[in-house]
Amino acid sequence: MNKRLIIAIDGPSGAGKSTISKILAERLNYTYIDTGAMYRAVAYSALRRNIDIEDEDALFRMCADVDISFYKKNGSIRVMLDSNDITQGIRSPGLSLLASDVSAKKVVRDALLQIQRKMGESGGVVMEGRDIGTVVFPDADIKIYLDAIVEERGRRRYEELIAKGEDVNLKDITKEIIFRDRNDSSRELAPLKPARGAYHIDSTNITIEEVIKKILGIIGAFEGY
Ligand code: DC
DSSP: OOOEEEEEEEESSSSSSSHHHHHHHHOOOOOOOEEHHHHHHHHHHHHHHTTTTTOOOHHHHHHHHHHHHEETTTTEEEEETTTOOOOTGGGGGHHHHHHHHHOOOOHHHHHHHHHHHHTTSSSSSEEEEIIIIIIIIIOOOOEEEEEEEHHHHHHHHHHHHHHOOOOOOHHHHHHHHHHHHHHHHHSSSSSSSOOOTTTTEEOOTTTHHHHHHHHHHHHSTTTTT
């Protein structure tokens, strides 16, 4: 029987990490874990509870208390916070920025790191985020750094939001992506950067299926798989 691997997929916003990770997990019959959704859930909870994210003590107490989980319903993955379904609510552009700010806080990263390690430690996971290959699982079996030029990433995110019926414009969405990437790569703790030994894939000019094919090729060549 094949070894059940830990596959880490990192990269900037809009590079296609979620789409690719979901398909990959399905094909391999692995669990898909969206760690960005966990930072979004923390931001959502802070907003709901009126917690100032500069107040580290309050954030710490909140993190000790939040219950974030995922479950599959009719083929789609739902994000739950204390038994409320927040899948839709965590996807707005405003919340993306708050999630990015919240994710720079040590108390938040420490709390989520424990949960993420527990979720992935027995393998058979495709975990996506910004620091999976650098911090969460630096010994992951396969590390991918997925990227695309910013114009393309902005366009993808814009189309995603338009399809959901949001009233957004391409220029603002691209600006938000540039701002958030800068935030996520310049922070002190677990900044976004390629992990040592990561395979770089640029998805700007290739299809989703081509990206999947490349990653499946890397997995197939992995010793021990
Ligand atoms: O992947 P996403 O856009 O849903 O992530 C939202 C924010 O969460 C992102 O701007 C940075 C943060 N994040 C992080 O710091 N570390 C991760 N592993 C995943 C996300």
